[in-house]
Amino acid sequence: MSASRPRHVLHVDLDAFFVAVERVVDPRLCGRPVVVGGPPESRGVVAAASYEARAYGIHSAMPMSQALRLCPDLVRVSGSRGMYTRASKAVFSLLGEYTPIIEKVSVDEAYLDLSGTEHLFGHALDAADHMRREVKERLRLDLTVGVSANRLVSKVASAFAKPCGLFDVRPGQEPRFFAPLPVKVLPGIGPVTATRLRDFHIDYLGVLAETDRWFLEETFGRYGPAMQQRARGEDRTPVCPPWERPEMKSIGHERTFAEDTDDPRLLRGRLQKLLEQACARLREKQLLARTLTVKLRFADFVTVNRDVTLAQPSDHDLEWWKEAEPLLERLCARRALVRLVGVRLSGLQQGFWQGSLFDPEAVAARDRLSVLDKLRGRYGEGSLQSGDRLWLRGQS
Ligand SMILES: [Mg+2]
Numbered sequence: 001m002s003a004s005r006p007r008h009v010l011h012v013d014l015d016a017f018f019v020a021v022e023r024v025v026d027p028r029l030c031g032r033p034v035v036v037g038g039p040p041e042s043r044g045v046v047a048a049a050s051y052e053a054r055a056y057g058i059h060s061a062m063p064m065s066q067a068l069r070l071c072p073d074l075v076r077v078s079g080s081r082g083m084y085t086r087a088s089k090a091v092f093s094l095l096g097e098y099t100p101i102i103e104k105v106s107v108d109e110a111y112l113d114l115s116g117t118e119h120l121f122g123h124a125l126d127a128a129d130h131m132r133r134e135v136k137e138r139l140r141l142d143l144t145v146g147v148s149a150n151r152l153v154s155k156v157a158s159a160f161a162k163p164c165g166l167f168d169v170r171p172g173q174e175p176r177f178f179a180p181l182p183v184k185v186l187p188g189i190g191p192v193t194a195t196r197l198r199d200f201h202i203d204y205l206g207v208l209a210e211t212d213r214w215f216l217e218e219t220f221g222r223y224g225p226a227m228q229q230r231a232r233g234e235d236r237t238p239v240c241p242p243w244e245r246p247e248m249k250s251i252g253h254e255r256t257f258a259e260d261t262d263d264p265r266l267l268r269g270r271l272q273k274l275l276e277q278a279c280a281r282l283r284e285k286q287l288l289a290r291t292l293t294v295k296l297r298f299a300d301f302v303t304v305n306r307d308v309t310l311a312q313p314s315d316h317d318l319e320w321w322k323e324a325e326p327l328l329e330r331l332c333a334r335r336a337l338v339r340l341v342g343v344r345l346s347g348l349q350q351g352f353w354q355g356s357l358f359d360p361e362a363v364a365a366r367d368r369l370s371v372l373d374k375l376r377g378r379y380g381e382g383s384l385q386s387g388d389r390l391w392l393r394g395q396s
Contacts, residue, residue: 005115006115006149006171007113007115007149007150008113008114008115008117008124008147008149009111009112009113009114009115009147009148009149009150009151009154009239010111010112010113010114010124010127010128010131010145010146010147010154011109011110011111011145011146011151011154011155011157011158012095012109012110012111012112012131012143012144012145012158013108013109013143013144013145013158013159013162014091014108014109014135014141014142014143014144015051015141015142015143015144015162015163015164016048016049016050016051016142016163017048017084017087017088017107017108017141018036018047018048018079018084019034019035019036019048019049019050020140020141020142021083021084021087021141022034022036022077022079024087024139024140024141025083029050029075029077031052032050032052032073032075033049033050033052033053033055033056033058033071033073033074033075034049034050034052034053034074034075034076034077035047035048035049035050035053035058035064035067035074035075035076035077036048036049036076036077036078036079037064037067037076037078037079038064038078039064039076039078040063040064040065040068043063043064044063044064045060045061045062045063045064046058046059046060046061046062046063046064046067047060047079048060048079049067051163053067053071053074056070056071056074057070058070058071058074064076084107085107087139087141088107088108090139091108091135091139091141091143092104092110094131094134094135094138094139095110095112095131095135098112098114098117098121098127098131099112099113099114099117100241101113101114101239101241102239102241103239103240103241103242104242111151111154111155111239112239113238113239114127124147124168125147125166125168128145128147128166128168129166131143131145132144132145132166142163142164143164144158144161144162144163144164144165144166145158145161145165145166145167146158146159146160146161146167146168146169147166147167147168147169148168148169148170148171148174148233149169149171149174150174150233150234150235150236150237151235151237151239152186152187152230152233152234152235152237153169153174153177153178153233153235154169155187156177156178156181156185156186156187157169157177159185169233174232174233174234175206175209175232175233177233178205178206178209178231178232178233179204179205179206179209180204180205180206181204181205182194182203182204182205183197183198183202183203183204183205183208183231185205186205186227186230186231186311187309187311188227188230188309188310188311188312189227189311190308190309192326193220193227196219196220200219205231206231208227208228208231209228209231209232211228213225213228216228221319221322222312222319223310223311223312223319226311226312227311230311240349248285248287248348249346249348250289250344250345250346250348251278251281251282251285251287251289251344251345251346251348252278252293252342252343252344252345253274253277253278253342253343254274254295254340254341254342254343255270255274255340255341255342256297256339256340257270257338257339257340257341260299260337260338260339261337261338262332262335262336262337262338264332267328267332267338267341268325268328270341271294271324271328271341271343272321272324274341274342274343275292275317275320275321275324275343276317278343278344278345279315279316279317279320279345282315282345282348283315286350287315287348287349287350288313288314288315288348288349288350289313289314289315289320289345289346289347289348290309290310290313290346290347290348290349291307291308291309291310291345291346291347292307292308292309292310292320292323292324292327292343292344292345293305293306293307293343293344293345293346294306294307294324294327294328294331294341294342294343295340295341295342295343295344296328296331296332296338296340296341296342297338297339297340297341297342298334298336298337298338298339299336299337299338299339300336301339304331304334306327306330306331307327308323308324308327309347310323313347313349320345324343
């Protein structure tokens, strides 16, 4: 297929999936505010909420006790993983009849590449519409679909179309679709970045798309220009079917302290070292990660996780450290003794960090990292600790 031919990428997402499956089993739940999750007595949280429940301000991860206070008529069901997995399999096998190029992102969400299937199903938009009706008729579940020439725009389009909708963005219309949307709708722009952008009066994607590139690079580093490209609706990430995905799902390291501690220097040092180890393993396997999770377990065994997702996947210690440091600070706000610290890099894909191939400094930094990996391999993990951390600081 020629490169100039437009691609047709769909982002499909089942609406309030767990609740929808429960409603298939028990139709009396239809039209009522329903949540799936554990009982309030055992500190249960909301795993999924129907749109009727969301109208009360209830959302997933909310403590069940709070949800019940917000809506006294709320119906709670405990949920059944096995049932959801079976329903998910049924949906995906149906979607698989449209194209083998499916990348499943979760139990109820996937990307499909329909490029070149026009002779079978007509235009991607007709195929998407057919798909939605088939899922509804055969499985009694609502599917929302975003259609465009790339993953990024389709993802935003489906969020736009929810619930139970279909939204397509024609090739060339991406910047116009994105321009009036707030920056936070762009996957990869978290609350911290959104706040920083707002400080510079960059509230909308249209403004971000038009902001001076050098200013963005100066302020946000390599992430700046990448973010701007995405704000214009540009994305070249392919839809990765299972046979092209790395076998490994994530790379993680964790360490329990010999003695519980709340010393910030100790916590930072340990986290940094774990991150270096994880990134070295990524590079060794020629993988890039998209998401970082930092985990702390406190002395009372309460465990908390925070994660962050980059716009462009990376295997670079320093890039990840810039994200990990504020996460650690937020986690430490609890000011309790820490028992264990851990990191996990996920959303893996095959590849290696290219930085800017035309930026000699970035290339030099890359070369130094690979030298460090080799030295670590030869002399063991501890050999370069403090030195390379100083070196990493010097790079920022
Ligand atoms: Mg969903």
